[in-house]
Structure formats: C-alpha cells, structure tokens
Amino acid sequence: MPDPVFSKIAIIGAGLIGASIARAAAEYGAAGSVVLYDMDADVRTRARTIGLGEVTDTLEAAVAEADCVFLCVPVGALATVAANVVPAMTSGTILTDVGSVKGEAAAALTAAGDGRIHLIPGHPIAGTEQSGPDAGFATLFRDAWHILTPSDDTSADYLAAVERLTLFWQRLGAKVETMDVARHDRVLAITSHLPHLIAFNIVATAFDMETVEQGEVVKYSAGGFRDFTRIAASDPVMWRDVFLTNKDAVLECLGRFSEDLAALQRAIRWGDGDMLMREFTRARTIRKAIIDAGQDSGAINFGRNPNVEPDTE
Ligand SMILES: NC(=O)C1=CN([C@@H]2O[C@H](COP(=O)(O)OP(=O)(O)OC[C@H]3O[C@@H](n4cnc5c(N)ncnc54)[C@H](O)[C@@H]3O)[C@@H](O)[C@H]2O)C=CC1
Numbered sequence: 001m002p003d004p005v006f007s008k009i010a011i012i013g014a015g016l017i018g019a020s021i022a023r024a025a026a027e028y029g030a031a032g033s034v035v036l037y038d039m040d041a042d043v044r045t046r047a048r049t050i051g052l053g054e055v056t057d058t059l060e061a062a063v064a065e066a067d068c069v070f071l072c073v074p075v076g077a078l079a080t081v082a083a084n085v086v087p088a089m090t091s092g093t094i095l096t097d098v099g100s101v102k103g104e105a106a107a108a109l110t111a112a113g114d115g116r117i118h119l120i121p122g123h124p125i126a127g128t129e130q131s132g133p134d135a136g137f138a139t140l141f142r143d144a145w146h147i148l149t150p151s152d153d154t155s156a157d158y159l160a161a162v163e164r165l166t167l168f169w170q171r172l173g174a175k176v177e178t179m180d181v182a183r184h185d186r187v188l189a190i191t192s193h194l195p196h197l198i199a200f201n202i203v204a205t206a207f208d209m210e211t212v213e214q215g216e217v218v219k220y221s222a223g224g225f226r227d228f229t230r231i232a233a234s235d236p237v238m239w240r241d242v243f244l245t246n247k248d249a250v251l252e253c254l255g256r257f258s259e260d261l262a263a264l265q266r267a268i269r270w271g272d273g274d275m276l277m278r279e280f281t282r283a284r285t286i287r288k289a290i291i292d293a294g295q296d297s298g299a300i301n302f303g304r305n306p307n308v309e310p311d312t313e
C-alpha cells in the first residue's frame with residue numbers, strides 16, 4: 001500500500017460521515033492513525049466498541065498533532081466547533097468539513113481561522129438516510145464526487161494543502177472537483193436539498209390525509225412512495241440546519257418548482273394530455289442522460305450501505 005497521505009487525522013463528529021471517513025482511511029491506508037471525538041458520550045462509547053479508531057474524551061486531545069481535522073457535525077454546529085478546534089491545532093495543518101451547505105461552512109471556518117491553519121471546506125456527494133457511528137462504511141465515497149471550495153489564497157502552502165486533501169479523498173475513491181461556494185449551494189439546492197424537502201412533505205401529506213388509512217399507506221407503499229420514505233427518514237437535525245443555512249437558494253428553487261407544479265395541475269384540470277406528454281418525455285430524457293453519464297449505474301452510494309440488508313417489499 002502507498003504511504004499514508006496524512007500521518008494523523010482527527011474526526012470531530014463520529015456519525016455516518018465521520019465513521020465512514022474513519023473506516024475508509026484505515027481500509028485504504030490514507031491516514032497513519034485516526035482519532036475521533038464526539039460531544040455525545042454514548043456515541044464515543046459506541047465508536048470505541050466498533051473500533052473506529054482512537055476515541056478521546058476531549059476535542060483538544062483529538063486534534064492535537066493531527067495534520068488534518070475533519071469536522072463531521074451538523075452545519076449549524078460548525079461555527080462553534082471550528083472556533084474550539086482551531087486554537088488546539090498545530091500551525092500549517094488543514095481544517096476541512098463535510099457540511100452539505102458550503103456558504104455557511106466557509107463562513108464558519110473563516111471566522112474561526114487565525115492565519116495559522118489552512119481552511120478548505122468540502123462536501124462528499126455521498127450518503128444515506130442513516131446516522132450514527134454504526135451507519136458508517138468504508139466504500140461510501142468510492143466513485144462519488146467530493147467537492148472542495150477552497151478560498152482564493154494562491155500561496156504555494158495553501159495550494160499544496162489543497163493538493164494533499166485532494167489526494168486524501170482520491171485515496172478514499174472519490175472524484176474531487178473544486179467549486180465556488182455560491183455555485184455549490186445553488187446546484188445542491190436543486191439536486192439534493194429540494195428533493196429532500198419534497199420527500200419530507202409528501203410523506204407528511206400522505207400520513208395526514210384523512211381519506212387514506214395509515215395502514216394502507218404502509219401496506220401499499222412498495223413503489224415510488226417507498227423511495228420517498230427512505231429519504232424522509234434522514235436525520236432531522238442535519239436537514240433543519242441545511243434548510244436554515246441554504247435559505248435563499250432553496251427558496252429560489254422552491255419558487256420555480258411551485259410554478260412548474262401549478263402548470264402540471266392546470267394541465268390535469270383541463271385535460272391537456274399534450275402538455276403532460278411533453279413534460280414527462282422531457283423528464284425521461286434527463287433520467288437517461290444521468291444514467292449515460294454514469295451517475296446512477298450503482299456506483300453512487302446514495303442509500304446503499306453494503307452492510308445493511310436491502311428492504312424487503
Ligand atoms: N448524511 C448524509 O448523507 C450526508 C451528510 N453530510 C454532512 O455531514 C455532516 C454530518 O452528517 P452525518 O454524519 O450524517 O450526521 P450524524 O448525525 O450521523 O453525525 C453527526 C455527529 O456529530 C455529533 N455532534 C453534533 N454536534 C457536535 C459538536 N458540537 N461537537 C462534537 N460532535 C458533535 C453528533 O453527536 C453526531 O454523532 C453534516 O454537516 C451533513 O450536512 C454530507 C454528505 C452526506
């Protein structure tokens with residue numbers, strides 16, 4: 001196996017993403033050692049029991065002498081955690097995160113920065129609806145995009161740090177791209193955040209409908225609705241933070257979505273089959289383009305944890 005990219009990494013937040021980084025770093029030899037900290041004592045105990053790495057009882061002990069620190073906490077907790085982590089870090093090392101909203105993450109890291117640490121926000125475009133240390137698995141990031149949103153610092157040291165972090169994620173199997181923060185948040189608003197909002201909403205609507213027996217919703221939910229319930233099972237704290245911190249981009253998409261939905265509503269009301277055919281045919285073409293681009297060939301890990309039995313219908 002090639003030399004580790006980092007001799008020691010620290011992971012703050014030992015949930016799905018933190019545990020997956022820990023497992024992948026060990027499996028693919030990307031880090032010499034892995035140290036974790038979580039504010040929840042039960043999570044720390046579990047992380048020790050399942051052997052994710054060394055688990056410390058303080059944040060400071062975890063980050064001491066780490067050459068890269070990964071913040072794997074909900075987006076709303078990033079500012080506080082970053083402010084506590086930076087003073088305990090060694091000069092010249094890297095602070096990154098995995099938050100789903102990069103505007104908020106970049107602001108949190110920048111506010112905590114003291115000029116000694118390389119701040120490189122990041123986002124793995126891979127995950128599942130599960131959370132907690134047991135949900136993590138080593139292959140989560142394989143063939144998935146990892147987006148880095150580096151600052152405009154063009155110093156040789158900073159560029160070398162970005163290069164090293166890129167190598168780390170590539171060692172975990174990810175395809176790394178750099179992107180502007182605002183663009184990231186606009187793209188993810190439509191490709192990830194709005195779909196989650198729609199899933200939360202459709203599941204709530206189905207359960208609130210007085211005309212539908214809840215037992216029947218469960219009994220007949222083998223098709224499309226079942227896919228929505230998987231996404232709607234995602235962690236409420238994480239998703240509350242996503243919507244509160246990517247407010248503008250999500251509201252913009254939601255406005256467009258509502259207009260398009262109203263147009264479909266009108267077509268159904270007036271029996272405009274041509275319009276429905278046009279829209280559904282276009283959607284099918286887009287799906288085909290995604291498959292042809294290799295984005296849904298089974299390589300992307302959304303909701304696919306090889307350690308968990310698939311749902312039986
Ligand atoms: N779940 C997913 O599919 C994906 C999540 N993300 C991002 O990854 C981050 C983590 O998400 P998950 O791993 O899914 O969540 P999780 O809920 O599985 O784990 C988060 C962990 O952070 C800990 N934590 C919270 N506040 C903390 C604090 N102040 N100090 C120390 N530990 C703290 C919690 O106790 C928990 O164990 C979020 O920012 C999310 O936006 C990114 C890509 C995919």
Ligand SMILES: O=C(O)C(=O)Cc1ccc(O)cc1
Pocket residue numbers: 099100124125126127128129192231302303
């Ligand atoms: O499980 C799914 O379908 C996902 O969409 C996972 C996911 C959730 C949040 C992210 O920021 C990235 C990926």
